[in-house]
Amino acid sequence: MNTQKLxxxxxxxxxxxxxxxxxxxxxxxxxxxxxxxxTSKGYLLSASILKPFFTWIASDSLVSVVDTLNIVGLIAVGASLLIGMKVRWGCIAGILLLLLYYLAHPPFPGLPQGPAEGSYWVVNKNLIEMVALWVIYQFPLISVFGIENLFLKKKTTTI
Amino acid sequence: MANDNNFFQKWNRRDMLKTLGGIPLFGAVWYSGASLTGSAKREKQFLLETLNIKASPPPVSGPMSGKPVRLGIIGYGIRGEQLCRALGFASTAWLKEMHESSVKNPKDTRLAEFKAQENLNIKLAAICDVFDTRAEKALESFNKGDNKIKRFRTHTELINSGEVDAIVIAAPDHWHAPMAIEALNAGVHVYVEKPMTHNVSETYILRETVLKNPTTIFAVGHQHRQTQSFLTAQDIINKKILGHVSLVETNTNRNDDNGAWQYEIADTANPKTIDWDLFLGNAPKEDFNLEHFFRWRKWWAYGSGLSGDLMTHDYDRINCILRMGIPSSVTASGGIYTHRDGRNVPDVMQVNMEYPDFSTGGSQDAGKEKGMTFIYSATLGNQFDRGTVLMGHDGSMELGNRITVYADPRSTKYADLLKEQRIEAGVPIYQYDPSVNGTDAVTSATAKYFANKGLLWTYRDGKRVDSTFLHLREWLSCIRNGGTPSCSIKEGFEEAISAHMGGLSYKLGRRIDWDPIAQRIITKPGEDLDAILLANK
Structure with a gap:
């Protein structure tokens, strides 16, 4: 890893x-x-590739669990990045969520694009946000801004 | 504890910001999201409470218990087969085809839905079809288990056999009334396909016959009366949510052979396998003609054209909501513009029905709003989906299995709400979708056309149900438990007269007026309405 100071x-x-x-x-x-x-049901059922998988998780018995996991996941990732706590875990969870969104409706040529506010070919905002999270993973910078700083500082002061 | 205090004391403001700065941001985002969703929810709730629309399905018909009803089917063509299936009797060929289709495409649930259908406790005891192949298909398919089915050469023999309690008529249009009248006079219950009659005079005879036989149950096959959205639409009208409706637009757009009545001609059909004279009945003499036999809807002598064949669906769909009855006048025009194949019924037709005294109640000054036009516009050369719309001064309602209501930007009733931007023109103020938990698989363009009108299926508790099944069940319930079917002689009479006025206007090229006191279509001296309507030109 590059150890050069930012x-x-x-x-x-x-x-x-x-x-x-x-x-x-x-x-x-x-x-x-x-x-x-x-509910994510409509989004999942209209998936353009990996249809069997998305249809399975959109089934009546699973969809409410999927919806809850999605909401909890979004809030947890958001909180982690915003307040600066377990940022690397937040990045991994965020990348996994975005990967699922990307795969359900990938902007590949020849696939239906559904409603979108822009024009995309292979690269869309989900993919960009995914890569941005990878960057954050490399530079969580909790010490610059983050509640985890509290524990780091505490540790250093007590030592 | 002392250590902790020391720890915080060492912090400056910058350290605090760097460590805890995320918390107010977190709170702000959370608060903003929660309050926005909350206010959107409150607005929605406010609108729903203001409109106060009651979404309810039509009442369930009575129990199917007791002795099995012995049924006879007259006409086992395309519609006859569908009706038998709705009654619980599917042909062997259909079961095989559906099985193969469901194996290939697991989403095709037609077979599963058929098997899950409630048993209506009937015996399909008799069949009458002038074409041997069709009659034999029914005999082969339904002579199974404890069901014994017998073929009768003529409908008269079937009706008077003493072996049936009720009949379902799915013969060509020119046979509807003669068969229904004969059965009612013999005390046999009748379910007749639409249009109820083929000409004007038999419409009156049939009405008299039904009224003369009050214990014999008579129903017209307008199955969309079972559409779940229908009572909800009625509630929307009654609560004056649309205000005064001045225009109703209905239409038919179909663009395939099946939709243009170009049905398949069977290989086994010939003068030996078809009783041609019996098919003709009271129609003008004609030499044996396969085209006429299989595609009878294309000729006035046996069919009723767009006005009788398809407009009747739309007319009755609106009549069951608005109860506007027979129009005071009708003008129609059209022609044969897409299918110049020898047919004599138009394939493009526009019918305008005038109701100058009708009102759904208005929001403006008393006396300002009165009168309505019902438009039926059809082409068999294009399938652009135009939808059915009821247009009022205060709002518009798109009507199908789903209902969507929009406020009119210039509405009087919603003027304040529009000004406060609590209602936006172009954004529905109400939407009702009984299928909200289900997904539909539609098999063809014509099927989609019918499905959108609630003619193929409707919903009960979010599940798809064949509307024909519900309609037949209602008729059977009236036979068993008493009551009057939702589409009986009053509704059938209004449907038939309105359709005939449309056909007559098209043929005569002039406005046709109705005399509501005399209950007659106004004629000019020497005019024979039936002859004009049925003439093959």
Whole structure:
């Protein structure tokens, strides 16, 4: 790993990226959590590839579990990135969630694109956010901004 | 504890911000998401409470217990087969085809749905079809287990055999009334396909016959009366959510052979296997003609054209919600523009029905709003889905198995809500989808056309149900438990007269008026309405 020290501006830029992604995840989770009629069923059933898998998790017996896991996952990832706690775990969970969203409706040529606010070919916002989370994974920067700092500091002070 | 205090004391403001700065952000995002969803929910709740629409399915018909009803089917063609299936009797060939189809495509649940259908406690005891192949198909398929089915050469023999309590008529249109009248007079219950009659005079005779035989149950096959959304739509009208409805637009758009009545001609059909004279009945003499036999809907002599064949569906769908009855006048136009194959019924047709005294109740000054036009617009050369729309001063309602209501941007009733932006024009203020938990597999373009109108299936408790099954069940329940079917002689009379007025206007090229006091279509001296309607030109 590159051990070269980051400049302050680089630190801030990476922390800002982490906070904004966390913000996005958290808001998506909250909106779903407070809307009792929200379900991922339609999104999953309209999946363009890996149809058997997505249809299976959209089945009546599974979909409510999937919905709950999704909401809990979104909020947990959002909270982790935003407040700076277990950021690397948050990144891994976030990447897995985004991978599922990406695979359900990948912007591959020849596949139906469904409603989208832009034009995409192979690369879409889910993929970009996924890679951004990978970057955050490399630079969690809890010491620059994060509640985990509390425990780090405490540890160092008690020692 | 002392250590902890020391620990915090060493922190400056910058350290605090770097460590705990995420918490207020977290709180802000959470609060914003929760309050936004909360206010959206409250707005939705407010709108639902303001509209106060009661979404309810039609009442369930009575029990099917007691002695089995002995049924006879007259006409085992395309519709006859469908009706038998709805009664619980599927042909061997259909069962095989559906089995193969469900193996190939597990999403095809037609066979499973058929098998799950409630037993209606009937015996399919008799069949009458002038084509040997069809009659034999029924005999082979239904002479099984404890069901014994017998073929009768004529409907008269079947009706008077003493072996049936009730008949289902799925013969060509020109046979509907003669068969129904004969059965009712013999005390046999009748379920007749639409249109109820083929000409004007038999419509009156049939009405008299039904009224003369009050214990014999008579139903017209407008199965969409069982559509789950129908009572909800009625509630929307009664609560004046649309305000004064001035225009109703209905239509048919079909663009395939099946939809244009170009049915298959069977290889086994010839003068030996078809009783041609019996098929003709009261129709004009004609030499044996396979095209006429299999594709009879294309000629006025046996069929009723777009106005009788398909408009009747749309007319009755609206009549069961608005109960607007027979129009005061009808104008129609059209032509044969896509299928110039020798047919004489139009394949493009527009029918305008006027109701100058009708009102669904308005929101404006008393007396300002009155009158409505019902439009039926059809083509058999294009399948663009235009939907059925009821247009009121305060709102519009798209009607199908689903119901969607939009407020009108210039509505009087919703003026304040529109101004406060609590209602947006273009965004539905109400949506009702009884299938919300189900997914549908539609098999063909024509099937989709019918399905959208609630003619193929409807929903009960979110599950797909064959509407024909529910309609036949209602008729059987009236036979067993008493009551009047939802589409009986009053509704059938209104349907038939309105359709005939459409056909007559098309043929005569002028407005046809109705005299509501005399209950007659107004004629000019020397006009024979039946001759005009049935003439093959």
């Amino acid at each position: 400049t302050t501006v680089q630190n801030y830029a990476l922390v800002l990226l982490r906070v904004l992604i966390g913000w996005h995840f958290l808001y998506e989770g909250i909106i779903k959590a407070y809307n009792p009629s929200w």
